[in-house]
Structures are given as C-alpha cells and as structure tokens.
Amino acid sequence: MNKNDIVTVEITDIGVSGEGIGHVDGYTLFIKDAVIGDVVEAKVMKAKKNYGYARLMKVITPSEYRVEPKCAFARRCGGCQIQEMSYDRQLVFKDQKIRGNLERIGGFTKDQIDTVMQPVVGMEHPFGYRNKAQFPFGTDKEGNPITGFYAGRTHDIIANTDCALGVEQNKEILEIILQYMRENKIKSYDEKTGKGLIRHALIRYGFKTKEIMVCLVVSGKKLPKAERLIEKLIQIEGMTSITISPNTRRDNVIMGDSYEILWGQGYITDYIGNVKYQISPLSFYQVNPVQTEKLYGLALEYADLKGDETVWDLYCGIGTISLFLAQKAKQVYGVEIVPQAIDDAKENAKINAIDNAEFFVGKAEEVLPEYYAEYEREHNGETAHADVIVVDPPRKGCDETLLETIVKMQPEKVVYVSCDSATLARDLKYLCANGYEIKMCRGVDQFPQSVHVETCVLLSKLGQ
Structure with missing residues (x-):
C-alpha cells in the first residue's frame, strides 16, 4: 500500500478514537468518519509497513448504523467524532471500548468482565446536554472576529456559534460578543503572535436553576468599554454572572488563575439531585x-x-x-x-x-x-x-x-x-x-x- 492509493474497503471495526477500521489484502487502514458496516472509497494519506491512515472520499454503501449528522460541521469539528453513527451503536462502541481496555490493559478475562459488566447508561435525548462550553476566538481572512470550535487535531477555528451539544442560549451570547468586538474594534487573540485580547468565552448554564455565567478569557487585565457588552448580555433571561479571567501565558491552558467580576456575582448555582452546588468560572463541574x-x-x-x-x-x-x-x-x-x-x-x-x-x-x-x-x-x-x-x-x-x-x-x-x-x-x-x-x-x-x-x-x- 502506498500514499495516495485509492481503495475500496469495508469497515469491519472501530478504533478507540472512533475511526473506522478496514482491511485491504490483509493491510489495515484507519479511516476517520467511516462507520462500522460502511463500504467506502478512501485515499491513503500515510502508509506504514502493516497499517496506514486514509481519508474518506465517499461512502459507496452506507452502513445500517450511519445516520445524517445534526450538525453541518460534524465531520470537520474535533468535538463530535461519531455523530454520524446511530446512538444505539455509539453505546455498543463505548461498552466495547471499556471491555477492550479491561482485557488488553487490565489483564482481565472475558468471563471476568462478562460477570461484572452492566449495560452502559445512555441518554434519552443525546443532544443539547452540555452545561459548559469553552469557545476559542480567532480572526477570519477578512479580519473579522470569529468563534466556534477547533477542527480535529488542529487549532484552526471552525466558525460556528450554534453547537448541537450546547444549550440554545450559547448562540445568542456568542453573537453578542462578536458584535461587541466588531463595533469596538477589539481583536481576537492570535496564538502565533501573542497579540490581540479575547482568547475564549466560557459559558455555563444551570439546568435546574436556569442561571447563566459568561466568563471572557483575556490576554490582558481589562476589557475596554465593558459596559457596552454587559448592557447587552444582561438582557438575556437568567444572566447571573459576567466575569473576565486574565491569561497572558503562551500555552494551551484556557483559563487564567483568577477572575474578576464585571457584573452580578462570581458564580452560578445548580443542583445534582437535591444537593445544591455553587460553581465559579474555575470550578470543575461535570458538563x-x-x-x-x-x-x-x-x-x-x-x-x-x-x-x-x-x-x-x-x-x-x-x-x-x-x-x-x-x-x-x-x-x-x-x-x-x-x-x-x-x-x-x-x-x-x-x-x-x-x-x-x-x-x-x-x-x-x-x-x-x-x-x-x-x-x-x-x-x-x-x-x-x-x-x-x-x-x-x-x-x-x-x-x-x-x-x-x-x-x-x-x-x-x-x-x-x-x-x-x-x-x-x-x-x-x-x-x-x-x-x-x-x-x-x-x-x-x-x-x-x-x-x-x-x-x-x-x-x-x-x-x-
């Protein structure tokens, strides 16, 4: 098998990162975005001695487990690796992933695993479930600020304010921030040069309390004309906390070490069961x-x-x-x-x-x-x-x-x-x-x- 070869392959397995696995004359190919059961045409991008990586060119015969993704950016975005797989099959994949690691790394036998394993607990509605999202900011070719998510394995931002996994309020909040940046000529942070101000927006939402937090991570100590942004954000129902977190480091850590309250309080609250939790911008809280x-x-x-x-x-x-x-x-x-x-x-x-x-x-x-x-x-x-x-x-x-x-x-x-x-x-x-x-x-x-x-x-x- 050589680089740039075009092959037809049936996907018979799934890798731990959700990539499809197929074989051509005994040679193993890993193909991102291919679903188990697909027959696909793929182009070899990297060829090792016994295995290689290929790009999905087209689906010739779709798998019974293939579904239409809810998000138009699902294939490019790094956040959803298996959105094109039916949810029932996703749960099977996750069960097999746990079992495979227990057997391969833990050394447990299949019988031992079968004895203790219970079915994976799935969701009735597997979209719009995230109570927290961190959106990186960047600049498009025309010089306009953009936000969204990173493309898989890169720091290239796919401009998208409407993530299918997040709450619907995220879109309105992000559009307000982008408008504020355009109107006040405030630049997105540039990782390569270290210039620019706004790095990320952290948004948290209390599912039980309906409280909303917005924290802007900035490469500096102040947010110019912050009152103009605050004026728009506080019109959103449930807005409870608006903060900034200074981060002048040149690394991949998103949040700064501290935060400053711009409006409201420095936290939101939410419940798990009947226990109430106070959540600050720096808190770890399950998403x-x-x-x-x-x-x-x-x-x-x-x-x-x-x-x-x-x-x-x-x-x-x-x-x-x-x-x-x-x-x-x-x-x-x-x-x-x-x-x-x-x-x-x-x-x-x-x-x-x-x-x-x-x-x-x-x-x-x-x-x-x-x-x-x-x-x-x-x-x-x-x-x-x-x-x-x-x-x-x-x-x-x-x-x-x-x-x-x-x-x-x-x-x-x-x-x-x-x-x-x-x-x-x-x-x-x-x-x-x-x-x-x-x-x-x-x-x-x-x-x-x-x-x-x-x-x-x-x-x-x-x-x-």
Missing part, C-alpha cells in the same frame, strides 16, 4: 447534569452506605461526589489540588447544611499518604482506616503512591469513577493484584456523539 446525576447515583449505590462509614473522596473538585455521599455517611473527607475548588466545596457544604464533610487542599497522592503516616505516628503504630474510598481522577488515572496507600488503609470498598477506561484498567490491575476484586462495572455516557465515556467500578476486599 452533563442529566448523566452526572445517574453517575453519582451509581457511585452512591455502589458505596452502599449505612450511615456509620468514614469515606475519603479523592480528586473531589467542588465537592460534587463528597456531598452526595455525605447524605448517607458518618464522615466524608474530600481532597482536591485546586484551592478555589476547595473553597467552593466548603461553601457548598455550608449552603446544604452538611456538617459531616471536611475538605483538604493538596495532591491526593500526597495528602492521603501523609495522613496515613501521621496517623500511624500519633496512634503508636495503629493504622488509619477508611470504610469506603472514592476516586475520580483526571485522565492520567491514580498515582501508584496513592494506590499503595489505598491498599494499606484496607477499605471494605473502593469506588473508582473514571473518564479514561485505559488508565482505569491499569489501576484496577494494581488493586486486584493487591487484595481487591471487581464486583460491578458500568459505563455512563456523559459525552454522546464523542468517543469518551465515564466508567464507575465497585471493588471490594477479597473475602468480603
């Missing part, structure tokens, strides 16, 4: 409130709290899972590296009148081992114990030092919430080699139309 309630409900079900347990919630963010668990536990300790998030967590405990949750600032992989060592010193060699430990780490998973301490503390149960089933499988392999076994595992589709899936796993001590 899909409908599925988050199902995910945290699953974590609570797996923890099976009776009311007398001590629970540690590691990577606790603004206390979302901690406060959910505190309703049923004796005591919950939350750990999070972001100080602002811990401030929010403490405030969230207060506004919900929850007094059995305590929060610590720091890296989970440092705080828990230090707590364990200190407890041992202060109690003459007696070891610290937790009944349940909940972890909800970033994509990189848990540090091995943290996993070691979890094993030492010997909780009856570990509930692992993961946004990356590959690092989840790696960490489960460690825990299951050190006295634990998987009892239940279930995917929750937090991100319909994309290849990502959350997973919730219950582990218990062997012999329990």
Whole structure:
C-alpha cells in the first residue's frame, strides 16, 4: 500500500478514537468518519509497513448504523467524532471500548468482565446536554472576529456559534460578543503572535436553576468599554454572572488563575439531585447534569452506605461526589489540588447544611499518604482506616503512591469513577493484584456523539 492509493474497503471495526477500521489484502487502514458496516472509497494519506491512515472520499454503501449528522460541521469539528453513527451503536462502541481496555490493559478475562459488566447508561435525548462550553476566538481572512470550535487535531477555528451539544442560549451570547468586538474594534487573540485580547468565552448554564455565567478569557487585565457588552448580555433571561479571567501565558491552558467580576456575582448555582452546588468560572463541574446525576447515583449505590462509614473522596473538585455521599455517611473527607475548588466545596457544604464533610487542599497522592503516616505516628503504630474510598481522577488515572496507600488503609470498598477506561484498567490491575476484586462495572455516557465515556467500578476486599 502506498500514499495516495485509492481503495475500496469495508469497515469491519472501530478504533478507540472512533475511526473506522478496514482491511485491504490483509493491510489495515484507519479511516476517520467511516462507520462500522460502511463500504467506502478512501485515499491513503500515510502508509506504514502493516497499517496506514486514509481519508474518506465517499461512502459507496452506507452502513445500517450511519445516520445524517445534526450538525453541518460534524465531520470537520474535533468535538463530535461519531455523530454520524446511530446512538444505539455509539453505546455498543463505548461498552466495547471499556471491555477492550479491561482485557488488553487490565489483564482481565472475558468471563471476568462478562460477570461484572452492566449495560452502559445512555441518554434519552443525546443532544443539547452540555452545561459548559469553552469557545476559542480567532480572526477570519477578512479580519473579522470569529468563534466556534477547533477542527480535529488542529487549532484552526471552525466558525460556528450554534453547537448541537450546547444549550440554545450559547448562540445568542456568542453573537453578542462578536458584535461587541466588531463595533469596538477589539481583536481576537492570535496564538502565533501573542497579540490581540479575547482568547475564549466560557459559558455555563444551570439546568435546574436556569442561571447563566459568561466568563471572557483575556490576554490582558481589562476589557475596554465593558459596559457596552454587559448592557447587552444582561438582557438575556437568567444572566447571573459576567466575569473576565486574565491569561497572558503562551500555552494551551484556557483559563487564567483568577477572575474578576464585571457584573452580578462570581458564580452560578445548580443542583445534582437535591444537593445544591455553587460553581465559579474555575470550578470543575461535570458538563452533563442529566448523566452526572445517574453517575453519582451509581457511585452512591455502589458505596452502599449505612450511615456509620468514614469515606475519603479523592480528586473531589467542588465537592460534587463528597456531598452526595455525605447524605448517607458518618464522615466524608474530600481532597482536591485546586484551592478555589476547595473553597467552593466548603461553601457548598455550608449552603446544604452538611456538617459531616471536611475538605483538604493538596495532591491526593500526597495528602492521603501523609495522613496515613501521621496517623500511624500519633496512634503508636495503629493504622488509619477508611470504610469506603472514592476516586475520580483526571485522565492520567491514580498515582501508584496513592494506590499503595489505598491498599494499606484496607477499605471494605473502593469506588473508582473514571473518564479514561485505559488508565482505569491499569489501576484496577494494581488493586486486584493487591487484595481487591471487581464486583460491578458500568459505563455512563456523559459525552454522546464523542468517543469518551465515564466508567464507575465497585471493588471490594477479597473475602468480603
């Protein structure tokens, strides 16, 4: 197979990034935007010895799983990798992705996985679900400001103010910002030169409260003629918070380290179940409130709290899972590296009148081992114990030092919430080699139309 070859290929599998996989005379091709079951014509763009990457030129025979995408930019945009796949088939793909990682990386057998896996929790309405969106700003060839999303694997902006995954208010907000920029000759930030002012707009929406937050990330300290923008934005029903976040760094981190209130308050509120949360521009808060309630409900079900347990919630963010668990536990300790998030967590405990949750600032992989060592010193060699430990780490998973301490503390149960089933499988392999076994595992589709899936796993001590 050579570069620029044109081939006809049937798509028989899906890769972890949602790309179609087909074979021509034993040679494997990865083809973005092709759906399992398609017969396609593709052009080879990169040819390795045993496999290559090809561009979809046309669909000759469409798969039974192929659907018309809701968004005209679905193929170009980096946000929706599998919008052209029927939603039922997306859930099958996500189930297979979790299973594949558990088998390949975790070393679990198919029988073991079949015993513990439950069906992926899907959505009734898999569009318009995001309560948060971050829109980059740029400039078109005519010099006009634009906003939208990055094309796949690039920082080229596809101009689009009406994302099918976001709430309908986003479009009106973005059009107001663009009009303000044009009228007041305010430039978008240019990553290449470091010049220009407006980098991103962060929009948050409370699904239960209908409160709206707009935070402009700016490469500077002030927003010129801000009152003109505020005047228009506050006419939108539900507008609660307008802020700016200065970010003068020359890297890919979106938000600055702080924010300044331009109008209203520095946060919005929303509910998961009957727990109220205060969310600032810098807060980590799950983007899909409908599925988050199902995910945290699953974590609570797996923890099976009776009311007398001590629970540690590691990577606790603004206390979302901690406060959910505190309703049923004796005591919950939350750990999070972001100080602002811990401030929010403490405030969230207060506004919900929850007094059995305590929060610590720091890296989970440092705080828990230090707590364990200190407890041992202060109690003459007696070891610290937790009944349940909940972890909800970033994509990189848990540090091995943290996993070691979890094993030492010997909780009856570990509930692992993961946004990356590959690092989840790696960490489960460690825990299951050190006295634990998987009892239940279930995917929750937090991100319909994309290849990502959350997973919730219950582990218990062997012999329990």
